[in-house]
Amino acid sequence: MAPSRGIYLISHAFRQCSRFSGPLAYGRKRFSTFTEKLTNPKNRVQSYLSTSDDPCLNLSIEDYILRKSPPESYILFLYTNRPCVVIGRNQNPWTEVNLSILNVADLKQSAQLKETEPPAIGNVELVRRRSGGGTVFHDEGNLNWSITCPRTDFTRDKHAEMVVRALRKLGVNRARVNERHDIVLDQGNKELPVDPEDTHRTTYTLEDGASPRPLKVSGSAYKLTRGRALHHATTLLASPNLHIIPQYLRSPAKPFIEAKGVESVSSPVGNIGLDDAIFRKEVQKQFGAMYAKVGEAVVDFVGDEYLNIPEIKKGYDELKTKEWILSQTPQFTLNAEGPSGEEICVTVHHGVIKSFHFQGAGLSNDIIEAVSSALLEQQMHEISDWRSLLGQHVETQDASASAIIDCLERFLPLPKLTKD
Amino acid sequence: MASRFSVARAARQLTSSAIRRPFAPITCQRWQATPAQARLFTVTAPALEKKYTEDHEWIDISADGKTATLGISDYAAKALGDVVYIELPEVDLEVGAGDAIGAVESVKSASDILTPVGGKVVEVNSALEEKPGGINKDPEGEGWIAKVEIDGEPEGTLMTKEEYTAFTEEA
Incomplete structure (x- = not known):
């Protein structure tokens, strides 16, 4: 865990404890307040930050936001997960993931694997999300951002562009949105004149396919429902695991499996090298600015205790079933x-x-x-x-x-x- | 938004008058909007004409009113972009009006396909499993998704082709 986030979490937990006045009374009030706040049509702009690192809980809170938020609202939700591999809704775990190394910590304990053998991180959870797209690796060095907005006002690029504005504000001038709606850092050396407002081009942008290739720092996936659109992405800030991620995302069985559904497109990735607290604040700021005309943002924290909200618990339990993770796999x-x-x-x-x-x-x-x-x-x-x-x-x-x-x-x- | 609701309301009126006269030729649709005409009929009967939902699905009910063919509209197929996977329902699945009968994925986006009518899935278009792109080529014909043995009345707003076109232009 990046130090800054650790400190932030501790201080946040402390703040919660100091306001603590009895588990049930506090808890119930807090959940009902969240649902009321979330569903209130007056709150057209809302911004939440999760204190939980549980991927299934964060995805379930996100899904709850998608289904419960007012039709005309704009909602930002930020979270960071513990190490996990997240596959897209219509993907095949046997072709996308090296499943046999996920539980490497357990294997080590039972002495089936030598201590010196990579990978060196503990157990890695396998998660299937509800949105489309490809497989990603999450850890404490990523910030996940998600924005839920009216479907009529949705484009696949507009919120990636918002995040590029945040990055550029923080001096990451090589950041841009590419044709796959991902955020990349250009690696060219030439400084060509470009419009600084253009979020799809930087002074370092090279012609398609020219090397060095841009490094992907943030992917995109979407879930569209009746009237609402969710765009979420995981932005690589400072992952300590970049060197071993390929081992998790390369399946030895892949050449032998012919699968329907969605195949990931692998791209060279890189860390942006930004502190997560600074980036998070800038994303919140850009989001606030983007929707300032709609209203002032209602800001709050969400966390592990939200698992007590029955609908969030239901979504969480669904995501955890083997039926969803394995049997949802296309033919x-x-x-x-x-x-x-x-x-x-x-x-x-x-x-x-x-x-x-x-x-x-x-x-x-x-x-x-x-x-x-x-x-x-x-x-x-x-x-x-x-x-x-x-x-x-x-x-x-x-x-x-x-x-x-x-x-x-x-x-x-x-x-x-x-x-x- | 207000204008959208009023369109929906107008569409509902049009729809209800249309489904009461299953044999009305398409060219006669204009006069169906007259409220005086609509009041003459009170029973509901199955529509023979293809109808559209606000969620951009279409429904085509058979002449005997027993089965409905479902799919997504041309407009939806264009808006979704290249479809790379279609999750079809299982045959014999019981669905309620408003439930998902499948899902499509296009350009990293998962979207549910909803059914405006409840019943039992009796047939699915398996060709789409092999060639999901078929839904972009002919969403309102060869690209149908499922056939449902109807149980109950369709729910929600159903629009004629003309009303739906107006609805999509409004949105």
């Missing part, structure tokens, strides 16, 4: 070759195994048949691990059975999720 087919030349082919539709084929020299057809009938129509989210599932149907010590289990564990690893 895919695995077609791979195992270490001893075995061929495995598995088709999965919305989390249900629809076909299974396996063949290899000297393998028992009876075992393959037994495994196949055990796997067909099986829901992926109901399997805790391949070995114990198949152990109910075949002798796992058998050479054919263990060849199958090895291939399944290698190409379709089942992540340990917090709700297991």
Whole structure:
């Protein structure tokens, strides 16, 4: 955690404690105040900052804001998550994420992995968000910003442009919005004359494809509902994990999986090198300025205790289910070759195994048949691990059975999720 | 916003008069707006004409009034941009009016597709799973999303093509 944020959180927690006058009375008042404030049509501009680092809670508060805020309101919500990999709504975790290293801290504890082996950070949560777009890695060096606004007034660029104005105000003159609605830092050396108000071009912008390529510092994803639009993004300020992020976002099974849905576009990334408290304040300021004509911003904190709001809890629990994380995956087919030349082919539709084929020299057809009938129509989210599932149907010590289990564990690893 | 509501209200009046005369040819729509005419009818019957919602979905009810075909409008398909994935509902899924029957993703945006009518999903357009871009090519024809066996009346504002065009120009 960046020092400044730590200090901020401590001081904020302290402030909360000093006002504390009994858990229930305080808590209830605070939640009802939040909902009242959020839903009051008079509050057309609102700005919230989360003190929680729980990705699912922050996403659920964000979703609550999207669904509950008045139709004509503009709402900024800022948060920072603990280390996690966040996939888009229509993505495949087996192609996007190196699932077998997520629980590396647990593996180390059980001595399956040497201490010196990278990656060196603890357990990393796997989260599927409700918005579209690709996979991102979050940690304490990112600031997530989200803006909910009327759909009629929405463009995919307008709030990325707002954040670029904030960055430039802080001296990050290489920042601009690119054609993918991301924020990048130009890496060119030439200083060409440009309009300083143009948020899509800097004096360092090179022609498309020319090197050095711009570094991506902030992605974008959107969720559109009846009348409302949510734009959220994670801005890389000072992540200590840049060197190991690629290990998390590179799946060894990817070349063997043909998947429907959305594939991430990987880009070179960089840290902006800004202090998060300073950046956060500037984003709040730019947001206030952008909507000053609409009204004065109502400002407040949200945090872990908001899990007591039933609708936020419901959204939170949904995000935590294996059904959402695994079985929401669009249809895919695995077609791979195992270490001893075995061929495995598995088709999965919305989390249900629809076909299974396996063949290899000297393998028992009876075992393959037994495994196949055990796997067909099986829901992926109901399997805790391949070995114990198949152990109910075949002798796992058998050479054919263990060849199958090895291939399944290698190409379709089942992540340990917090709700297991 | 006020103007938008008034359009919606006007549209509702138009719609209710239109669905009471299922066999009225399209060319006769103008006179349907006359309130005196509308008051003559009180029963509701299924519409044969394609209708549009404020959320930019269309609904086409079969002649026997039992099934509805649902999709997104040309306007919505253009506004969404290139669709890269369509999440279709499962056949046999029971839905209520206003529920999501699917979702589309385009340009990093996830949007729900809502159904104005409740019932049971009887057929989905599986071709869109293979080629999601089909919804951009012909959203109001080949790019239909699902067919629903209707249970109850459609809810919310339903507009004719002309009313919907006016609505989108207003927005």
